[in-house]
Amino acid sequence: MNALLQIDEVSHDFGGPALFHNFSMTLPMGGQCLLVGPSGSGKSTLINLICGFLKPRSGEIRIAGEAISQGAEAARDAVRKRHVAVVFQSLRLVSALSVAGNLQLAARLAGRAASQTDIALLLDELGIGEKANARPHQLSQGQAQRAAVARALIARPSLLIADEPTSALDDANAARVADMLLRLASDHGTGLLVATHDVRLRPFFDKAIALEGVPA
Amino acid sequence: MIRLVLAYLGENRLTSALNVILLAIPVAMLVLLLQFARQSEERFLAGAEGIDLVVGAKGSPLQLVLSSVYHLDRPTGNIPLAELERLRSNPLVASAIPLALGDQFDGFRIVGTEAALLELYDAHLARGRPYARPFEAVIGAEVARTTGARIGQRFVGSHGLAAGDEGEGHEATPFEVVGILAPTGKPVDRLILTSVESVWDVHGIEHHDEEAGEGGHEDEHAHDEAKEGLHEGEAEITAILLSYRNPSAAVRLPSYINRGTNLQAASPARESTRLILLFEPAIRAVGAFALLLAIAGALAIFISLWSTMRSRQPDLALLRVMGASRGAIFRTVLLEGVMTAGLAALAGIALAHAMLWAASRAWQGVSDAGIVAGRIGAGEGVLFLATLAVGTLAALLPAWGVTRSHLAPILQRN
Numbered sequence: 001m002n003a004l005l006q007i008d009e010v011s012h013d014f015g016g017p018a019l020f021h022n023f024s025m026t027l028p029m030g031g032q033c034l035l036v037g038p039s040g041s042g043k044s045t046l047i048n049l050i051c052g053f054l055k056p057r058s059g060e061i062r063i064a065g066e067a068i069s070q071g072a073e074a075a076r077d078a079v080r081k082r083h084v085a086v087v088f089q090s091l092r093l094v095s096a097l098s099v100a101g102n103l104q105l106a107a108r109l110a111g112r113a114a115s116q117t118d119i120a121l122l123l124d125e126l127g128i129g130e131k132a133n134a135r136p137h138q139l140s141q142g143q144a145q146r147a148a149v150a151r152a153l154i155a156r157p158s159l160l161i162a163d164e165p166t167s168a169l170d171d172a173n174a175a176r177v178a179d180m181l182l183r184l185a186s187d188h189g190t191g192l193l194v195a196t197h198d199v200r201l202r203p204f205f206d207k208a209i210a211l212e213g214v215p216a
Numbered sequence: 217m218i219r220l221v222l223a224y225l226g227e228n229r230l231t232s233a234l235n236v237i238l239l240a241i242p243v244a245m246l247v248l249l250l251q252f253a254r255q256s257e258e259r260f261l262a263g264a265e266g267i268d269l270v271v272g273a274k275g276s277p278l279q280l281v282l283s284s285v286y287h288l289d290r291p292t293g294n295i296p297l298a299e300l301e302r303l304r305s306n307p308l309v310a311s312a313i314p315l316a317l318g319d320q321f322d323g324f325r326i327v328g329t330e331a332a333l334l335e336l337y338d339a340h341l342a343r344g345r346p347y348a349r350p351f352e353a354v355i356g357a358e359v360a361r362t363t364g365a366r367i368g369q370r371f372v373g374s375h376g377l378a379a380g381d382e383g384e385g386h387e388a389t390p391f392e393v394v395g396i397l398a399p400t401g402k403p404v405d406r407l408i409l410t411s412v413e414s415v416w417d418v419h420g421i422e423h424h425d426e427e428a429g430e431g432g433h434e435d436e437h438a439h440d441e442a443k444e445g446l447h448e449g450e451a452e453i454t455a456i457l458l459s460y461r462n463p464s465a466a467v468r469l470p471s472y473i474n475r476g477t478n479l480q481a482a483s484p485a486r487e488s489t490r491l492i493l494l495f496e497p498a499i500r501a502v503g504a505f506a507l508l509l510a511i512a513g514a515l516a517i518f519i520s521l522w523s524t525m526r527s528r529q530p531d532l533a534l535l536r537v538m539g540a541s542r543g544a545i546f547r548t549v550l551l552e553g554v555m556t557a558g559l560a561a562l563a564g565i566a567l568a569h570a571m572l573w574a575a576s577r578a579w580q581g582v583s584d585a586g587i588v589a590g591r592i593g594a595g596e597g598v599l600f601l602a603t604l605a606v607g608t609l610a611a612l613l614p615a616w617g618v619t620r621s622h623l624a625p626i627l628q629r630n
Contacts, residue, residue, distance in 0.1 A: 086537055092530060095531075
């Protein structure tokens, strides 16, 4: 059976010292993994490589068996569209749209059908059902984060990537977010990759990969 | 994507509205120019249909045509009635219709003429009957609409030819409305028609029915006194509308009248063209100014989109992450420019017609010239498409800039 994420001997640099040299990892279908390292350790670069925004100097990355590290941009876009959703640290909800509008847009762009009921159920599941028609600026930080996760999940991705989801949160809220991501990924059968410098998240994950020698 | 663009436009309401206004103003100016040029040309052509030549007193040929065909200017003077019969007996003349001007009611000219004038303008009675007895009148559709005059209503004419220059009233000789014409879109809509004899009677000019058209009285007044139309004691008419019997008349008749008589012959077609040519430089100048404004409007859209796209780059990068292709992002930005321009075009066209409507209500001259609101033609369609093209051009560079940007650095920055 294919792995969800297969990174084989990937090397990459930006013209200077190599950020990765023959880096490899595997994430099974529905698997969960923490990618931990300090700022500048290459977490964001690795996310960009996994999403196909960058091509590695060498090596190969496959998602659900489909190569995303090679080929034309349109082909890489198509693989990402089929399999990957990202929750950014800055959340990036489209401010001109309501919460439900953000979810509709994400579903449409991913080529998935999502009815109003699907959206309402998902928002209820995340505890922000009453905020469906609210604009992003009307949400608290926690509500906005859940809305961003809902937007990622509505596209029914095989792999959910969360970039620094807890960096600005206190311990209690960081734990709450980690629980939420793990539970939702598990409930939706989605693989989860969390990239963070926040070592507080380490106990929540069975599998963790350290970048640049940060102890896992 | 349309919903997203609408949401973006709605989010930046003030900027969007200002951009729309900036582009709508030159669009409105161009629509006004188009409307004025087209409607006045159509009006002039329709008004002169069937009239090959106008004969009147010496003076400006343009003034003669404007006063006798379009009823917009003062007559050049009067001519002896005998000239009417002389022209009618000319083998080059197919028909000659007399006009006797001098009075008005509520700004509408009272024209002494013959029934042939109705045939000339292809005018038909909507109500009532033709005038038959002295002081009976048939009124044009615009006269009826504006004054509210009905069949059987009496009115008193006063000296002068336009609203605001009413002279003494002819209270002793009131007219009675016996017929109302259906609208024609021609100058006859704004006329009050009666017999030439009625006009003479109002002014105390002696005449004998059997002599009418055969002879007249000597002009006892100085020429300039006659410029406002008929005066007491004269048996004259103001002008004659001629149609040619054959094409050779177009060559021979005007030169014969202008050189061989004390009359003046003017061609409506030629004078209308001259008038339109007179307006052309002004129309071009205003058009050029409107184009400059349109360029300024396009620049405003460009600057606005350029700065908006810079600040929206993370949003657009996110759309790419969520599955939008570069082409889709390009189209989204382009659509924003096109929708702004489209809204501006619609607003400009609506504004221009609202202004035309207000102008035709506020200024008699505008409605006299037959310019009305709501007649949207092909010109507006072309202008709409041209405005969309302007919006597209203004959005091209910002769209291209956003499309070419690399996702990884944007996402890493944010």
